[in-house]
Structures are given as structure tokens and as C-alpha cells.
Amino acid sequence: MELLTRKLILFGVCVVAAIVLIVRLVQLQFFNQEEYGKESQKNAVKTITLTPARGLMFDKNGHVVVDNRPTYTVTITPNEFDTLRYKEVSMLLGISEEELRAKLKEVKGTNRFNPQRIKRDVDFKTIAYISENEKYLKGVDFQVEALRYYPNDFRAAHIFGYAKEISEKQLENQVGDYYKQGDMIGIKGIEKSYENYLRGEKGYRFVNVDVNGREIGSVNDGRDDIIPINGSDLYLTIDRDLQSYAERLMKDKRGAVIAVDPNNGDILCMVSNPDFDLNIFSGPTDPKVLNDLMNDKDKPLFNRVTMTNYPPGSTWKMMMGMAGFASGKITPTSLINCPGGFVFGNRAFEDHGAYGSINLTRALEVSANVFFYKLVLDIGLDNYYKYSSMFGFGQKTGIDIPEELPGRLPSTEYYNKVYGVGKWTEGYLVSLGIGQGELGVTPVQMVAYTAAIAMNGLYNTPHFVNKIVNTNTKEEIYPKFDSRKIDFPQKWYEAVKKGMYLAVNGEGTARGIKNEEFILAGKTGTAQTQGNNHSWFVGFAPYDNPKIAICVLGENLGWGASFGAPTAGAIMIKYLSGRDVFNPDDQTVFNVRD
């Protein structure tokens, strides 16, 4: 083939390719121009997201306990922002220039000409400055947004939890595409577990923009705009006054309090102390304050009601009683000899005193250790595990806040795993009988178990939320929580309850909180630890018709009778009578003895 021919063929290929492109351009730009022109107009619409306020929370008597307040949030539309003004704007807002640049960085899924939130809760002076200098601060704007406000004299930090600006990682991992950069999302407590109700539905305002991205009026007179729907309101089970009272009692202590209505599992108050101020998380969080909080050696962010792993001490003995009955090893009238000490293998186990041959009720009243050493060996580990599981130990209760751990309920498998098959003996079990050893529980497990005993086996999952009300449709949702019957004969429960009655009203360790008006029942516990012992108390009242069940844990506060019992007694009487039985600052009112 001639070179000339080859050249002409290549010319031809080039020209044909060009003609194909040109024909297509004619099609797009001559014939479809109108259609695409309209399409491009549609694109020149700026969508402004309207963030709904999060739902409110009310206590059981309808008092607002978590509220919102209007605040100013400064936004910047990256596309419009004059990059020469980084320094000025960062100084104005009191944030570093790097932080500002980072916030304006392109993030996947964000639109460069939609406003990005830069700083929340900005004071009015700054807002006034921004409005006055609108012309120079192109793209800098502000919105009114609702932030959390707590109109109470208590904190309830571990109950309410908090919402924070969504992290880049959470944005990436979210299911669906609801959240955008700068949105708030529940991180802890009720704010997290009811996030989908509390967040509401976003609204959108559509405005026309010119080529510089400036607004030139609303689209279709705002008829297409979508109004945001505020988050659903939550009606909680907590009692504002009781919560406040319990927090005052726990002031400067390390420990936990949780009280429930045993009839339905409604949590009346819950305190984990030390706690923290939720206002730290409302609005911009100072990283230093947050850091201090995280590194505090007393761990204020740790929820002691739901995440501890402490042995329950003698408050465990009712459980052993139930397990003894259920496994058929004893009856309410069976007697066990308690001579004041117990030797197993080559180890001696102590008791508080010699009680002779006693039944379970008496053993609970006087908190006899030997009774339960012998009982647990008789029951055996498998029954121990089986019946304790039935009362919710070794598993999460399902309380409606996300921070919960299951504790630790030893089983044959557990010991085989830790010590190896055949390398542990029954001697390991002895201390399990009195709620010591490798057993670990949480106060929420303890209160649920106490309530179940008080109710003759009705086990209700402790929970905070009774009702969710959609602010738009007024539709009411009643969340369902697990409620089950631990089906044992009533006389077994009566025998155990009688022991708890006598522990307060007889010769028991909690006799210091005996009350003439309301009959309290309960059991003290002292968990041995490396340092000072943990003080436990579980109880319920009134004895005949339980309306409150409670668990108090005092870390390193000594005997159950010295801290747990008086604190629990005061809260129970406060709830039943409405009176403050004693000034929380003066703990000598109860006659405390061991």
C-alpha cells in the first residue's frame, strides 16, 4: 500500500472521529439545549438544611428535665468563603486557623455551596459583628439552633447522656445517609439509645442562587420547602425530686444508687458518682475539659450502676436461698448448724458468730456465713449458675441506655477456662456462697433481682422511658420491655422476704434503719476488696405492698450497714413519704450499728 494511501486513511479516521463528536455536540447543544438549560437552572438551587430541635424529656410527673435553648451557630459556605479571611474569622470565633481550615476541608458527601457549621453557641456580640460586616465576610453566616439545656438542680449525667457532633468515622459508617457533617448524634445514655426518636426529621429550604452562589430569593415562593419536625418527646420514669435527693446523698462519695418501681421496672432514680456536668457537652466542648474528664482517676464517665464488676457480698444470700430451694437441697424449714466457723479442706472460713441450727430466714436475718458456705457446696456450681442466671446475673438486664456490662457469673466452663479442667476444686465455691470470690455484679442487676424477690418472682427489665410522643402527629409509642415470671412457689419467696424483713426489723445488720411508719426490708452486704470494703445494700418497701426497690453501692465506704443501709433507707422513705428523713449532710440521724 502506498504511503500516500496510508496517510489518507489516517486523515479519514481523524476526520470521522471529529465528525462523530461534532454530531453529538449538535444533538446536545442545538436540540436538547432547552431541556438541559432547565436542568441546569434546577441545579442552581441552594438547599439549606433546617435542623430540628431534639426531643425534650419529662420526668414521671411531667416536669421538663431535658430542655432546649436557642443558640447561634456560625456557618460558612465553603464555596463563597474568601480564603484570605481565614485568620480574621478564626480570631473572631476564637478557634485556631487549622481547625477552621479542617472544618472547611472537602468531605465526601458534602456540598461546597451548602453552609457548614463552624461553631455552636456563639455569643450575640459575635453574631452582631458578622451581620454588620456581611459584605466583607462572604459566606460567613449564622443559624439559630437548639442546644441542650438542663433546668434542674440535679445532673443525671449517666441517665440522659449527651449528643455530640458526628465524627468522620461515624459519618462513613452510618446506615443510610441521614447524617451530614456537623450534625449532632446521641453518644451516651438515653440520648443515644433513643437517638432515632430524639433527632426528629430535617427540613429543607430551597433558594435560588446566582453564579456566585448568592441567594436571590426562595424557589417557588417557598411552597416546596420542607418544614423540619422536632424530635419526639420522651416521658421518663424518673422522679425529679428523688433523683435530686439521691444525688445530694451521694455527693462526694464514690458509688451508685438505683431505685425502681418493682411493679413495672420503672427506674425512679439512678446515680453514679462521681459524675459530670452535661453542660460540658452542650455546645462546643473544650478539649481540655474533656481530656481532664477522661483522665480523672475517679472515672466520672464510667457508669457505676451498669458497668461495675464487684462481688455483692451478703446481698447475694437471698439468691443462694432461692437456689437452695429450687435445687431441692433445703426447704424453708430446713436447719443448718452454724457453729461460728467452717473448715473445708485445709482452709478455715470465718463467721460473725455462732448461731446454732438455723433456717434460711434466720440465716438472712443475722447474715450467717456458715449457712451459705455449706449450702453452696450442697447446691453445686451447675445449680448455682443455673438459678443465678434465672435472676438475671451474668447477663445484661437490657436497661435502655447503651452503657451496660454483664458482670461475671462463674460456671463450670468459666473455671475450666481460667484454671484448666480438673485444676480447681470445690473449695473455690465456698466464698461464692456469701457473694465473694469471682462473682461480679452490677447495681442494676442487683435492683432487678431484689425487685423480683419483692414481687414473688415478677422480673421486670429496669428502664427509663415510658412513653414517646411524636411532636408532629402526637402519636404515642409505649416502648416494650421484657417482663417475666420466675416461677417458684410463693412460700420460698416469703421465706426469703421474711429474712430481709428481720434484717431491718429484727436483730439484723440493718436494724439501724427500722422505721415505724413504713416497713422496710433489705439486706446489707460488704464486699471485700484490696482497699476499704465496698458497702452494699439492697431492699424494698413497703414490706406488704412493695412500691420501691433499691440498690446502693458505696465504693470503699466500709460495712453495708454504715453507708448502704442508711442511704437506701433515706431514699425509700423520701419516696414513700415525700419527706426528707434527714439532712443529707448529716448522716448521724440513723442509728448505725454493725
Place this chain on the structure above:
Amino acid sequence: MKDFIKRFDALLMLVAFSIVSVGLVAIYSATFTSDSGSDYFSRQLLFACIGAVIMIVISYLPPKYISKITYYLYGLSIVLLALVLIMGKKISGQRSWFSVGGFGIQPSEFAKLTTIMALATFLSTEEGELKLGSLKNFLIAIGIVLLPVGLIMKQPDMGTALVFLSFIIPVFFWAGLSPYWILTFIAPIIIAIAAFFGNIYFFILLGILALVFFSFKKNIILTSIIIVINLAVGFSTNYAYSKLQPYQQRRIMAVFDPTTDPLGSGYNVIQSKVAIGSGGIFGKGYLQGTQTQLKFIPEQWTDFIFCMIGEEFGFIGALLIIILYVILIIRLINNAYLCRNGFLGICCIGFASIFLFHLFINIGMTIGLMPVIGIPLPLVSYGVSSLLSFMIMIGIGMNAYRNRNIYI
């Protein structure tokens, strides 16, 4: 002195400069509202100036100086392509960049240039003849191209790898391979595309191809084998498609109907079609394109720069730039034709094919004719490496014009 000017390819240079200028204007418009907008423009301007100097200097170099160092340059490119896989910066899943003093350097852009030059050196002889006669030489020639292709596919950058395959056929064609063999190469590609559209197209086309093949009256057994292979290619295309990952299928489907994947691979195409279509005949005016200015189009200063031209300058602007490219490509082919030096001739043909391939694929993808393959619009898209390497190609093209009467 008169001779000095007369032998200077002013036309090619002016066309190239015009295209570069359009590119600068477009980059300015596409980026002037963004954070680092002025950086893009001034960098491109700086390298356009540097490139212009290099281009003119190269046009005056004696051809044998150039051909002598081509194997070294080719070797260097291969080394860089290997290094970039190890030390390169990973950007959106691809490892194809070196970051040097704030600039991104993309070895694969230079490899396009050096591979063509190496191929040209190999295929040309001192006597001005082209050697493609033996099977051994043929395989070596293919090997020269496939080596960088393999490395680039590792990055992975399929678009750029395809570019390398685009110049093999034109260069072989120019080097004297008979139309029979050229057709043997092209046929499977055509058959695969046809089969994708449906078996009817595939059978009709295969029939036509068979007639054409037999009309060459070559060895009948060989021809039959070729046709059977094509038959197999056609049948396996649909099978291969069904074996692709769903996202890959979506990408292919989005070429034919972008609305099937409006937020994924179809997004760019929908947006760029809107931008170009809404530009109409005369465009919306410089810096007035709503789509461009509101940044609806990702990568609008690199791979999708043509949107800005189509939107702000309309059909007139788009037509003008296409005409400029056609002049440039035809001029390169003509220089190859005029030039007695085999090396320069093949270089020109290789460069012309690269320009045409880039032009067709890049503009084609913005107007929904071609799949979205990330390759730049030559001399226009922002990108230091590609700008320099395209300008060097023009310089060699000018050199071919200058030395059109010299054999060696």
C-alpha cells in the same frame, strides 16, 4: 537564515499554543472560586512557558541525538513506573503519582512519550526502511509497548493503559503491516463491542468481516482460524460481562444510560451533559457557567475540563477546539508523510494517534458517548506531567517538519 525560518513548523506550534491558551482560560474559570484556584492556573501557566521553551529547543535538535537517547529514556520511564508502585502517593485508590516539592509527577504520562519513541527507534533502520518483517521483530515491538502497560495496570490506571494500546495499530499500519493483519487485530475489538449490543449485530458484523477477510485471498486455513477466533470472542463477551463485579457492570451500563446510576458512575456524565447541553450554541459566557461555577462537576479542571468549554463557550467554542485538534493531528500525520526519517515519522504517527485517542475518549465521555475513563484532554487539562509530555511530542513533530528532507 531564511532557511532557518522556512523549515520551522510555525503552524503546528501556533495551533499547539492556541490549544494551551484555551486550556489556561478554561482552568482559570474552572478553579477561580475554589480554595487553591489561583495555584492551578499559575502552575499550569508556569509549566506552559517551560514547556514552550523545551518544545522549541527540541524542534531544533538533530534527530539522531534524539533517537540515540530514546532507549535510555524508555528505560528510565520503566524504572519510574516500577518505583511509583512502591513509593508513589496513593490518591483515590491509585498509586500513580510521585510528590516532588509540592508537585505531583505522573510517570505514566512521560511513559506514553518514551514508549512511542522507543518503538519508533526499534522499527526504523538507518536506511530509512521500516522493519516489521520477521515475527521476532514483531513480538519485540509488541513487548516494548506491553511492558509499561503491565506496570500501569498495576497502579491500577486502566485508562492510561488503554492509551498505550491505541497507538499500536496506527504505528504498525504506518510501519507497513498489511491491512489484512491490521484487520486481524481490530476485528475482535469490533466483534466484542457488537456482541455487547446483541447477538444480531454480532452475527451481521461477523458475516461482513468474513467476506472482507476472504476477499484478501490469503491462506484459507489461516483466515478460517481468524474467523473462528472472532466467533469465540463474540460468544465469550457476554459471558465475561456476566462474570464482572456488579459495580463494573453498572459502570458499563452507565455509559449507555447514565440515569441507571445517577449518584455513582453516571453522576459525572449526567452533570457534564447538563453543563454542555445547557451551553447551547453560543454558551453562557466566560465565568458565567452555572454548572462549572457551582462545582457540580468533579475533576472539572482535569478530566472534565471540556464541560467548562462547552458550557461557557457553547457549540462555537467546542467546535473551534475540535477543529484545532484536527488541524494538529492532521499536521502531525502530514509531517510523518513528508519526513524521510523513519524514526521521526513513526513518532509523529504515534503522537497523532495519542492525541486522537485522548480527544475522542475525553470529549466522548463528557458528552456521554464513551465510558468514563480518566484521561486528560491534551494540552488543556490541568496536569504538569501531561502538559509537558504533550508539548515535547509537539516539539518532536516540529522537528520532523524541519528535518523532512534528511534521512538520518
